[in-house]
Amino acid sequence: MSSVDNRYTLREFVEQTQQRDRGEGFFEMESPRILEVNLNGNFVWSKMGSMISYLGNMKFEREGMLDKGLGGLFKKALTGEGARLTKVTGNGKVYLADYGKKIQILRLDNQEIVVNANDVLAFEPAVTWDIKMMKRVSSMMAGGLFQMTLSGTGMVAITTHYEPLTLVVTPNQPVYTDPNATVAWSGTLSPNLKTDITFRSLLGRSSGESFQMEFIGNGFVVVQPYEEVYHSEG
Known part of the structure; x- marks a missing residue:
């Protein structure tokens, strides 16, 4: 290496990758895969295990198991579902990420969105939030059964594997999706489950394309180019 080669120095690395304040408010995209949350004595709900760093004083x-009542306790005891949340309170900055998945910030304005519980960051x-289980799915899928309904006015951060695709649903154009690739949908929609034995026979798969989610009405559905496999947590 030449003695005058000043590339790839520690100083250059720090300057290129250091944290920067962009003044975006409560939620700030530090990078496409890292979310900065600016707390000023308030709190944020975050996915358990998503904290990668923080500055300041945080709690x-x-x-709690009973935070959502006995119904929530029953769901967790029965399925071990992984939609566990951490309440982060304090003054400073907390940085969140989820296995390098891409982060999408959504601002709800008296609106409702339903998100796969595993994809809520x-x-x-x-x-306002609530966790619900899709009917008829529990007998066909092991894990990934729970959706989180988020409603009201405020910021929400969700994650996707790679770039998401949003499909518009109209009464004349229903949308069918693979449950393992489905991330979220508008609160105006209630998906049905559509079983297709033909797909299973042709593709030799025991899940995924053997049944699809069917969306009919007015709204949108968000999918990702990745079929996520869920594992129940004890």
Whole structure:
């Protein structure tokens, strides 16, 4: 290496990768795969295990088993579903990420969106949330059964594997998706489950294309170019 070669120095690396304040508010995209949350004595709900760093004084509390009532306790005890949340309170900055998945920030304005519970990274305390299980799915899929309904006004951060695709649903144009590739849909839609034995026979698959989610009405569906396999947590 030449003695006058100043490339790839530690100083250059730090300058290129260091944290930068962009003044975007409560949620700030530090990078496409890292979310910065600016706390000023308030709190944020985040996916358990998503914290990668923080600056300042922070308190982390696991969402209690009874926070959503006996129904929530029953769901967790029965399925071990992984939609566990951490309440982060304090003053400073907390950085969140989820296995390098791409982050999408959504601002709800008195709106409702349903997100695969595993793909919810964080949301403001003003947003109302509930966890529900899709009917008829539990007997066909092991894990990934739960959706989180987020409603009201506030910021929500969700994650996708690679670039998401949003499909518009109209009464004349229903949309069918692979459950393992389905990330979210508008609260105006209620998906049905459509079994197709032909796909299973042709493709030799025991899940995924052997049944699809059917969306009919007015709204949108978000899918990702990746079929996520879910594992129940004890």
